Structures are given as C-alpha cells and as structure tokens.
Amino acid sequence: MTQTIRVDIVSAEAEIFSGEATMVVATGELGELGVTPRHAPLITRLKPGHVDVLLASGERQQFYVSGGILEVQPQVVTVLADTAARAADLDEAAALQAKKEAEEALANRSEAIEIGEAQAKLAEAMAQLQALERLRKNLKH
Amino acid sequence: MASGREIKTKIKSTQNMRKVTRALEMVSAAKIRRAQDLMKASRPYARSMRKVIAHVAQASTDFSHPFLTQRDHVARVGYIVVSTDRGLCGGLNSNLFRRLLPAIAEWQRQGVQVDVVAIGQKAIAFFRRLNGINLVGSVGHLGEKPKLEQLVGVIKVMMDSYTANGLDRVFLAYNDFINTMTQKPTVDALLPLPLAASELEALEEAGESAYAGIKLGQGHEWDYIYEPDAQAVLEHVMGRYIESVVYQASLENLASEHAARMVAMKSASDNANKVIDELTLVYNKARQAAITQEISEIVAGAAAV
Numbered sequence: 001m002t003q004t005i006r007v008d009i010v011s012a013e014a015e016i017f018s019g020e021a022t023m024v025v026a027t028g029e030l031g032e033l034g035v036t037p038r039h040a041p042l043i044t045r046l047k048p049g050h051v052d053v054l055l056a057s058g059e060r061q062q063f064y065v066s067g068g069i070l071e072v073q074p075q076v077v078t079v080l081a082d083t084a085a086r087a088a089d090l091d092e093a094a095a096l097q098a099k100k101e102a103e104e105a106l107a108n109r110s111e112a113i114e115i116g117e118a119q120a121k122l123a124e125a126m127a128q129l130q131a132l133e134r135l136r137k138n139l140k141h
Numbered sequence: 142m143a144s145g146r147e148i149k150t151k152i153k154s155t156q157n158m159r160k161v162t163r164a165l166e167m168v169s170a171a172k173i174r175r176a177q178d179l180m181k182a183s184r185p186y187a188r189s190m191r192k193v194i195a196h197v198a199q200a201s202t203d204f205s206h207p208f209l210t211q212r213d214h215v216a217r218v219g220y221i222v223v224s225t226d227r228g229l230c231g232g233l234n235s236n237l238f239r240r241l242l243p244a245i246a247e248w249q250r251q252g253v254q255v256d257v258v259a260i261g262q263k264a265i266a267f268f269r270r271l272n273g274i275n276l277v278g279s280v281g282h283l284g285e286k287p288k289l290e291q292l293v294g295v296i297k298v299m300m301d302s303y304t305a306n307g308l309d310r311v312f313l314a315y316n317d318f319i320n321t322m323t324q325k326p327t328v329d330a331l332l333p334l335p336l337a338a339s340e341l342e343a344l345e346e347a348g349e350s351a352y353a354g355i356k357l358g359q360g361h362e363w364d365y366i367y368e369p370d371a372q373a374v375l376e377h378v379m380g381r382y383i384e385s386v387v388y389q390a391s392l393e394n395l396a397s398e399h400a401a402r403m404v405a406m407k408s409a410s411d412n413a414n415k416v417i418d419e420l421t422l423v424y425n426k427a428r429q430a431a432i433t434q435e436i437s438e439i440v441a442g443a444a445a446v
Contacts, residue, residue, distance in 0.1 A: 012381075013288070030368045042368065043374050044368035045368070045369075069374070071365075082381075094297060095294045098280055098297075099298060101281075106276055120267075
C-alpha cells in the first residue's frame with residue numbers, strides 16, 4: 001500500500017479540494033517544492049502558480065492559485081489560497097479608495113441627502129407624528 | 142363612517158402592500174440558503190488559519206508580533222462595523238448600533254478617541270451623522286455574494302493604523318447568525334488577537350488530526366521550517382487571518398439580514414392580512430347599512446303614499 005497524505009485546498013470563499021494524495025507540488029517563495037507523506041512541518045508563502053496534486057490513483061489534478069500559504073504537517077498539507085491577485089500596491093489602492101469613500105460620505109453630509117438617511121429622517125418624523133396624534137387623542141378624552 | 146368606495150380603495154392598497162411584503166419574504170427565504178452555504182464554505186479557511194497562528198504564537202520562536210501583544214495604555218480604539226446595505230430588515234441594524242453606542246460613549250468618557258470603518262450603506266449613513274467619532278473608511282454595496290477583495294481596503298486602513306501605533310485596540314461589530322429566528326448583535330475583539338490559553342487548549346482537545354502524532358508543548362517542542370523566515374510568514378498569515386475573520390463576519394451579517402427581513406416581512410404580511418380582514422368587515426357592514434337604509438327609505442316612502 002502506498003502512503004498518502006491528506007490535502008486540503010481552501011480559500012476564504014470556498015473549499016476547493018480535499019482528498020488523499022501521494023505528492024503535492026507547489027511553487028513556494030523560495031522555489032518549487034514537492035511534498036510527500038511524512039514531510040517535516042513547514043510553512044511558506046506561495047507564489048502565483050500551479051498546485052499539482054498527485055492522487056493515489058495516479059491521476060494528476062492541477063489547481064491555479066494567485067498566492068497564499070502552504071502549511072505542511074506530517075500527515076496533512078493545507079493550501080490557504082488567496083481569492084484574487086494580491087499585491088502591496090493593489091492593497092494600498094484599495095485602502096485609499098475606502099478612505100476616499102468615507103471622506104465623500106462625510107463631505108456629502110449636508111448636500112445631497114442619501115436615500116438611507118432620508119428614510120431614517122422619515123421614520124423619525126413619522127414617530128413624531130404618531131406621538132402627536134396620540135397626544136391629541138388623549139386631550140380630546 | 143367612510144363610504145364604500147373609500148374603504149374599497151384602502152383594501153386594494155393594503156392588498157398591494159401585502160403582495161410586496163410577500164414577495165420580499167419569499168426572496169429572502171431563498172437567499173438565506175445561499176448565504177448560509179457561503180458561510181459554511183468560508184469556515185475551513187479561517188479554521189486552518191487560526192490553527193497555524195495558535196501554533197506559531199506558542200511555538201519556540203522568540204518573536205512577538207504587534208498583533209499578538211496587549212497594550213496597557215489605550216488612547217485610541219477602532220471599530221469595524223458591518224451592516225446591511227438595504228433596510229426593511231426589522232431592527233437588525235438598529236439593534237447593532239444600539240449595542241455599540243454605550244461602548245463608544247464609554248470610551249469617549251475615558252478620553253479615548255474612536256475610529257470607525259463602516260461596511261454597508263446603513264452603517265455609513267448612521268456613523269456619518271454621529272458626532273465625536275472619526276469615520277476613517279467605508280465600503281458599501283457588497284451585493285449578494287460579497288468578495289473578499291471588496292473588504293481589503295477597509296481592513297487595511299485599520300490594520301495599518303494599528304501597526305503604526307495609531308490604534309490600540311480594534312473591535313469587530315456584526316450580527317451573528319444563530320438561526321432564522323435569532324440574530325445576535327456581536328462585538329468581538331479583533332486586535333490584538335485574543336489567543337487565550339484556554340482557546341489553545343480547546344483547539345488541541347478538538348483533536349485536530351494534524352497534531353495527533355505531535356504533542357504541542359510539553360517537552361516535545363517542534364517548530365515549522367519557515368520559508369523565507371518566521372516573521373514574514375507570520376505577518377502574512379495574520380493579515381490574511383484578520384481579513385478572513387472580517388469576511389466571515391460580513392457573511393454572517395448577510396445571512397442575518399435575509400433572516401431578519403424574512404421574519405419582518407412575514408409579520409408585515411400577517412398584519413396586512415389582519416387589516417384587510419378588518420376593512421372587509423367594515424366594508425360589508427357599511428354596505429349592509431346602506432341597503433338597510435335604502436329599504437327603510439322605500440318602505441317609509443311607500444307608507445307615506
């Protein structure tokens with residue numbers, strides 16, 4: 001019987017693959033590595049590229065990852081794949097965008113009233129009206 | 142008493158309302174399933190991440206990361222608030238905000254600055270009207286299938302601020318999906334990572350098969366081979382972990398939104414039914430009264446002749 005190693009490939013959004021394999025080949029930051037059963041514990045960042053899983057049946061399954069982390073335990077290999085291409089400057093741009101959006105939201109405070117805000121105000125006004133009506137009814141009695 | 146025609150229009154408009162609330166109810170019921178599936182699909186990632194961090198944090202590496210160290214002095218805190226984009230979901234958002242406000246007020250009383258990043262239109266609309274807090278980042282319109290990339294920006298704003306010593310603590314506020322009837326407004330500590338000893342034990346007890354052969358701690362010290370080095374890997378893992386936690390929260394919130402909307406719309410439909418029943422009764426009475434009056438008028442007229 002050939003030895004196998006459990007392979008889990010997961011991303012934040014979905015479970016991509018889970019099963020037994022005889023070998024896993026991935027592109028680590030320091031170069032390509034092949035992981036076989038009883039490998040020493042290892043953890044590395046992955047470069048964008050293929051993750052090849054050699055199944056016990058001899059079949060070869062290929063997955064593309066745009067980066068991530070590879071964690072190796074003697075009996076388990078876990079690939080924590082990124083969901084999209086990530087780079088420091090891309091993240092930076094996203095952060096700037098988030099800041100800008102907040103600033104815009106604050107700047108628009110007085111000008112164009114956003115629907116959500118208008119609804120909040122409407123609810124407030126309705127509550128006030130209801131309270132007034134109740135008062136009026138009480139006065140009548 | 143209102144005339145027959147007036148009541149009829151009222152019944153018609155209530156029926157139309159019921160049509161809308163029923164449709165919304167059914168749409169949400171269908172979407173709950175999908176949101177729950179998304180939630181389940183993203184769990185293994187977070188679990189694996191947590192395992193790795195728990196291990197690295199207690200492994201023999203003598204290295205401490207700002208994300209793991211508690212700061213005694215708190216001068217500024219951050220909140221990541223996850224809300225829905227749309228309304229008509231009962232008290233979901235207001236319950237969450239109501240839970241947050243006392244906490245924020247308490248920080249302010251202590252002279253602590255509060256930064257907020259808002260996820261979802263409702264949180265944006267709420268926090269920009271709130272005085273005394275700094276809205277430092279926001280993202281809205283996540284849609285039915287939120288993507289992690291959509292959240293990267295707001296998360297980075299908070300993490301950068303934390304690493305640069307701007308923030309001393311970061312919290313995550315969202316609605317935890319428990320079941321269709323219950324959603325719990327939750328505020329979790331996000332940074333520094335709450336890796337209490339008890340949690341590590343719980344992880345070990347859960348019998349994570351990967352660790353079965355290797356006892357953690359207790360003399361049998363082992364560590365990963367890090368490529369390229371521990372610090373770089375740990376930093377990477379922790380960044381991704383925080384992202385996955387926030388992402389998971391936004392999914393929980395999405396499921397909560399649909400559940401809350403379904404329940405709210407169901408009770409709205411029920412209320413509409415009740416109103417329609419009452420109005421129909423009033424209408425029938427009015428009609429009967431009109432007929433009776435007409436007959437008595439005819440009879441009186443006949444009698445007079």
